[in-house]
Structure formats: C-alpha cells, structure tokens
C-alpha cells in the first residue's frame with residue numbers, strides 16, 4: 001500500500017455472485033456454484049481488475065466493497081488473491097475501508113481471522129431478523145444462533161467495525177417482534193445497522209406467492225420504520241441515511257460515495273459503475289462475464305453507458321443527497337448548477353411549515369417525518385415545472 005497526497009478518490013465494488021441458496025425475496029444476481037466455478041470466476045474478476053486499473057491512473061482507492069451474493073463463500077485465500085490484485089494494480093490508501101458482506105451460514109473455522117489478516121476491516125452481516133420463524137419464512141439459510149456464532153467469531157477474529165442488516169415488513173411480522181429484533185441487535189452493539197423495508201420484486205419466489213403472503217399493512221410497516229429510528233437513536237446510533245444507522249464515525253464510507261455522487265467502478269456481473277460522469281453496468285450473467293473477460297473484450301462489459309449531465313445530473317444530485325439526513329448545501333447546489341434550488345424545484349416553505357423539511361442555515365434536509373414520505377416529495381420536485 002502507498003501513502004498518497006491529495007488525489008481524486010475511487011471506490012471499487014466487487015460482486016461475488018454466489019449463494020448457498022436463494023432467499024425468497026432476493027432479486028440480486030446470485031446462484032449456487034461449486035469450487036471449480038468459483039475459481040474460474042475469481043480468475044476472471046482479477047483479470048478484469050488488472051485491465052481496468054489504467055483507467056484509474058492518478059486516482060487513489062479509499063473504499064473496496066465485496067458484495068453479493070455471498071462473498072464469504074470465498075475462502076481467505078480467494079480474498080487474498082483478489083486483494084493482492086487490487087493492491088498490485090490500484091493505488092490503495094493505507095486507511096481504506098475494505099468491507100465484505102457476510103451470510104451467517106458461511107462461518108468456517110478461521111475464516112474471520114483469515115479475512116481480517118487479508119485486510120478486510122469491515123464486515124456487513126445479513127441477519128434480517130432475530131426471530132427464527134421469520135428467517136424461515138424469508139428462506140434464509142440460517143437461524144439466529146448461526147448469526148450469533150458468526151458475529152462472535154468476527155469479533156474474535158479482530159473485526160471492530162461490524163454492520164448488521166435487518167429487514168422489516170416481513171410476512172407475519174409484528175411491530176412487537178421487530179422491536180425484539182432491534183433490542184437483540186442493539187444489545188450486541190454493532191457499529192452500524194441497516195434496516196430496510198421488504199419489497200416484493202418481480203421474478204422472486206415471493207412475487208409468485210404475493211397474494212397469499214400475510215404482509216404487515218402500511219400502518220404497521222411505517223410503525224416499524226418509526227420504531228427503528230426511535231430505538232436506534234436512543235441507543236446512540238446516528239440515523240444518517242433513510243435506512244442506515246451508525247455509531248459516531250462509523251458511517252459506511254463506501255455507500256456514502258453512492259449518495260454523494262462520487263466515483264466508483266463495479267466489477268462482476270450486474271455490477272454498476274459511476275465513473276467520470278458516466279453510469280454503466282455489466283450484464284447480469286456470470287457465464288457471459290467470464291467469457292467476455294477471457295476474450296479480452298472489456299469494452300463489452302460497459303453496457304447501457306449514460307453520460308449524466310444537465311437536468312439529469314441536478315435531479316440525481318437531489319435524489320441521492322436527500323436520502324441523507326445531511327441533505328443539501330444550497331450554496332453548493334448553486335455553485336454546481338448555476339441556479340437556485342427553489343428555481344428548479346419550487347418553494348420549500350410549506351414543507352418546512354408542515355415539519356417535513358428543516359433548513360439549518362444553508363442546509364436543506366428531510367426531518368424524520370419527511371424522510372418517511374420522501375418518495376412522494378421527490379416525485380413532486382422532479383415534476384415541478386413540467
């Protein structure tokens with residue numbers, strides 16, 4: 001690793017498209033794979049990283065995120081091979097945040113120590129619920145006991161920055177059972193907690209079953225979102241993004257770059273990138289990805305490339321930054337776009353009076369109440385003047 005001065009920063013997202021089984025709600029690109037398939041994929045991933053590295057010349061990498069899928073289906077040796085490729089070909093900062101997503105079912109002996117020794121310094125564990133019946137309903141391949149064993153192994157293995165993913169709006173879930181999950185996780189004191197509402201996506205097993213699922217109604221779901229905000233704030237977590245909570249200084253640095261519109265390059269099938277003003281993505285097909293990399297046809301991996309500029313850039317800026325409770329700095333908006341926020345999106349006075357927005361000096365942000373209806377407000381803004 002190298003010490004660097006002030007250079008443009010870059011994040012790397014590495015997609016690991018393997019899972020032990022498919023959860024009922026999941027529309028991420030992932031599937032079962034044997035060791036041979038995983039090795040072939042890793043080889044392609046490393047090759048792709050090397051080929052893309054010259055594009056990042058002059059930039060330093062300050063976040064790396066192993067997402068999936070289930071990155072912890074790889075073993076520590078696999079992580080080391082990928083990590084060595086990153087270190088060997090990109091200017092990785094000394095204090096870069098290196099996150100790996102982890103499914104509690106993948107907790108082989110020594111995995112955590114191995115990951116930590118490799119350089120992974122943040123673990124994001126998918127728990128979803130502390131209630132085993134809810135986990136079974138979701139089709140998760142683990143119970144709470146397996147999660148706890150993984151969480152403790154991570155702490156023993158040296159991880160002092162752990163995030164836990166939770167879900168609310170699960171079939172048959174009550175506000176009370178979600179409250180118990182929250183209390184259980186708060187009791188473990190992870191540095192970061194994400195709490196997402198379940199969405200029924202087309203193409204998932206839940207979509208086919210949607211008419212028979214006993215989903216909590218809208219009121220119960222919004223009571224769960226409120227409960228998360230209230231209990232986590234009381235427990236010392238900062239609610240910094242619509243679905244994310246962190247102890248002081250423990251925001252996800254990698255995810256922050258998505259919301260701030262900073263550069264990142266994605267590797268692997270279904271990975272998205274935003275690089276030097278252009279968004280592009282890789283097709284969600286692992287076999288085609290390996291094949292394309294082996295042919296050396298790297299430009300074919302940049303699909304649906306769109307240059308984000310003008311009004312689209314302005315709208316993205318608003319939509320992404322307003323997910324953060326930091327909101328928008330109005331002077332920064334004017335500096336970037338040469339116009340005022342209100343000229344583009346209308347007056348915010350009524351929303352302020354209604355308690356949906358706060359204006360603290362130059363900073364415009366949603367309140368907790370506003371964040372819960374932020375989709376509707378953002379739609380109104382984006383329609384303004386049309």
Ligand code: SF4
Nearest residue numbers: 019022023026068069
């Ligand atoms: S573990 Fe994650 S990526 Fe894999 S199927 Fe379940 S939700 Fe999807």
